[in-house]
Amino acid sequence: MSILRIPIFFCIYTFNDHISLIHRLVELKGLRHGPNGPIYGCFLDTFFLFLIYTEVGAVIRSYQGCLSESGRDKESSLISLTSKLFINPRQRNEIS
């Protein structure tokens, strides 16, 4: 198993999917998971969450935000804003 070089999965989840997936990962992989904070929601149309996780189930990075109907621009600007950089040259294209 390789941690840095395995393919990563890049997913878009709705809010509820996100919560259940995180909890499932916690259960399946015995991961330690801290507070996921209060209930989050959007006044725009859609809550999105990108989870990037390895085959062992560790969530490497997550980006979350809200999208409007024409939300692609907002999505990319959000990722720029989030600015927590995950760098792996071989996987970079899958993220952006």
Add this chain to the structure above:
Amino acid sequence: MKFQVIFSCIFSLLLGLEQPAFSHQVELGHGSDVQWLDWGSTAFARAKAEDKLILLDLTAVWCHACHLMDQTTYADQQVLTLLQENFIAIRVDTDQRPDLEARYRTGGWPTTSLLLPTGEILFQANSLEPEVMVKLLQEAKVLYDSEKEDLQQQADQLWDRVKVHGQKNESPRAPLRSSMASHSVDMMKREYDSVNGGFRNHPKFFEPEAIQMALGYGFFENDEELINMGLMTLERQVALLDPVWGGFYRYAEKADWSQPHFEKMLTIQAQNLHNYVSAYQYTGNAEYKYISKRIIDFVEKVLADPQTGQFFESQDADVRDQDGQTLVAGAKYFSLNMIDRKARGRPLVDGRIYTGSNADMTWAYLYAAQALEMPILKKRAIQVLTRMVAERFDPEKGLSHEEVNSSGKLHGILSDHIRLGMALLEAFRVTGDIQFLQNGEALAQSTQLLLEDDKDGGFFDRPDSPENLGLLKIPTKPARENIQAARLYLELFHLTNQDEYRLTAERTLQSVVNTPQPLPIALIGMAVDEWFRPPVHIAVIGMSDDEESNVLLAEAHQLYCPGKMVKKFNPNNGTMKWGEIVFPYDGKPAAFLCTDKMCLAPVYQAEELKGRLDELLKALRETVL
């Protein structure tokens, strides 16, 4: 209503019973042989000079998984050798550095990050077992050695993006809509767990703002379903109350509030105290009062510093020895009775005193003092607040997050400013002492000076500085703290009638709802509702030595009505004016229930106040939202 808890032993400092002895010294790094460095220029200079990646361990003194990692992964010889030879190891206490937590925490604690020597994130995970850590460190070293230039190029792109964002034109301001509050309520109702109380499935965390919103909005809008959501959650989450010492654990793994994580945090006690007192005020149910006192018992016995009266940050879940090895795990320990617990030792208390969480506790104490008729709480809160302002507040540098050897550390953290501001305004409401309002205003002005975003509105989480390292260089405007800031400035407007505070609140709220980030829905709903809903004014008219007017005043303070403002007017002191209302005096003590623009007919008996409040709310329901 039946609470599912049996209190096996009740002892109380307030009742003069024995106070258990706790150790108040917790150091990070017990059980680990890693040579940890602090976050700072020394560590970063070494990373640069030695051209090494940084391993950042974001940990917490109360964190069970962190202790385990110290005893396993960070005690593993192969891990130690790899770290020693190829990495700069930095350890950060999450409570000490909320600014770093905001930028480097992912998932929970510990957050284990590999950073470039300049602080950009290469990889993140939580707990890692020794063999996984060995693999990670080996591969990261190979990756860095072989693709260093490419990695650095991508890091540069990050800073380019930050720069471009900083140069963007002013964002359009989104209008605030009162429907946002009802929209928040709809989302809360969708997430509510009707079987177990609380929100979502599992794990179950406290959602204090959701309960505040459920009770408050339900009260104003006469929404019984919402009120019951709040009350049932308060009832069910009592499963997380320690039956022996009182105080609430941090969270439960299961949806039915079972399988607690046993660490106890100061802020969780403060938020819960406020909510149980609210529920007591609202329902008159003595069980809520009882739970409130169980929280106070714990805080006074375990988290109160006997020397200064201030409050310690947390109590660990496990009983550990001097080397950090777990002697008794929390799950076992907290199932014991008091005598057996004593025989096994005590979980350590983190004796650090942080500004924000101390402000939370004073805010809750001030609120509880009136409702529970415990003036000692008011005295305690004022003692702490006065000390905090005197020792930690410098208008130019801002508040310090903590004091170490009489020297302030980490100035100008937004969260500290807002929480202390809230506590100071609560102190003014409760005592009427203008000094607290003046201190609150000075703090609010300092916050604007240091942290406000002049271009787009809202507040950054910490001051910008050329000395900032790593991701601290990224300007961040956290939604939660900004919503709380808007509430603080709105309250300042209501207390002072100065329009610039209202404008700051509006600009801040607009900047929050204008961003594409998900928002804490209960909190934003509450803030928007406060923005559109005029606070209830209760004006008590009577001579200062008039017993009847003092009874009216006491009852006015007791009434449950979030955001209410209570003032006493003496007819001998000239015109009695509040907002646009001038009050008459017909020779006998009276109380008026008003907004800033309208009043109902006065009441003369304390027991009539509740009914008159209901009348006012009914009238407002038909006109406001």
